Amino acid sequence: MTNVEISKVLEEIGTMLELKGENPFKVRAYERAARELETQNESVEDLVADGRLEELPGIGKALVEKITELVTTGRLKYYEDLRATIPEGLFEMLHIPGFGPKKVNAVFSKMGISSLEELEGAAKEGRLSSLEGFGKKTEAKVLEGLESMKQRVGLRRLGEVLPVAEEIVAALARCAAVNRVCYAGSLRRMKEVVKDIDILASSDEPETVMDLFVGLPVVSQVVAKGSTKSSVLLNLGIACDLRVVPEESFAAAMQYFTGSKDHNVHLRGLAKDLGYKVNEYGVFRGEERIPCATEEEIYELLGLQYIPPEMREDTGEIHLAAAGTIPRLIEATDLVGMLHCHTRWSDGRNSVEELARAVQERGYQYLAICDHSQSSYIANGLTVERLQQQWKEIDDVNRNFRGFHILKGIESDIRSDGSLDYPEEILEQLDLVVGSVHQSLNMPAEQMTSRLVTALSNPHLHILGHPTMRLLLEREPSAFDMEAVIEAAALYGKILELNANYYRLDLNWLHCKLAKSRGVKMAINTDAHDLEGLDHIRYGIGTARRGWLTKEDVVNCLGLDDLRALVGR
């Protein structure tokens, strides 16, 4: 059993105890233990075998017993008994904004409501507001929350889906009957959320390929199986289609199934004017097939430059391609610096040194450590004193590196009045200041706009972090005047973040385009809290490419000296 699996069980016990209205400190004990095991470098199984589990902070007698039972038998009676008393619907209710364990517990124990459907019924009939502590506003918020949850059904974040799609493609590619194979659709265009996976393969033996596909371990249910198209449901909870085409149709099919629909409509119109017909089977002049082995050849035939998939949204890319002015979009290898990462000093999982090694191994030249500032109490934000201790550690670690440098940064809270979270004499000693909003996310739009503009006008701020504060499929962006914020960034020469965490992707691709058009520079930041988080940079790159960004638009493509010059430090 992996540490993460064990940790998940403890985490869930914590949630269930919370739903049952147990002592909050007991709940926290389980949550703390879950975090401890998750971030533990050593295998918990080994610790159990060696009898060293109790040495871990936050793990006492009761938890040792439970964890031991779990890793030795693979089961935990306490967990299973608890689980049996809590309907699944209660967990789902926790995802309604403003609905926490107490409210869920109240509707369950006092009204017997145990599913989202029952909750919706009660809210619509106005019965919910009769409950003590519930009013009309709560009732309306529940309905609103349920509605937005319905819209999210069947959608998954890019970062959840892409690795699975790659796994499927890799499995198919190993099959001798497969000629070419690739994922297409919105996933290939790197959309931030997708509703399904489209995979395309070419083969002379489609049945063999289909048999392999429907039998993959990631498949939970076969919806349809034929020789040209099969549809399955994945364990991930979304659909996946595989289309198998003859080799000569592969390029046209890739172009067709990558979309977007608007892009293809525009393209087909253009083709028609030139006397061609483009469809999923190929490019034709009358009945005659024009051989095209690659997408590049198709675009060339139509008098166009190749258009990268991320740009295919019919927002002007076809005109650029016709004029031969498609920009060279940013690529992962253009980035030389990693900005905005967290360490154990606040709520990250790794030490300064571990993080720096990992960043260097990934080919970067510098790293800015930007832990949370003092107001972020929950995230273990740094007091001035602890910040200065961290500087000392960074100085020490820097001595162990050649050709790589760690910058002293901070992710400073932007307080409600737009001010930063440290006195000036501290801010001016930092190499890089990222300012982010973490509290009061729902203030009126005008107030939020002036809060952000005030922050941007602060000479000590360099980068505005995750500007909209959205969490994909979870939390809507904060309301404010984005144009005004971008104008302020332009006016004060400040950098906007493109946060690459796949829950955020904030700014989004349209905002990136807007920022670029105003001459505002961007920083693509992982906001990594662990080593795996460093690899999420690819989602930021995808979003940047959707926003037509080039390496000239992105400050962490600059060498260290140029970056320092840009931020004046």
Next chain:
DNA sequence: GCCGTTTTCGGCCCGACTGTTTTCAGTCG
């Protein structure tokens, strides 16, 4: 639940906001 004792029970992590109250509970970060 854990922890640290002033050894066997009391404290444990804060602050803002919202909606429900009429002085506070629940949620969220």
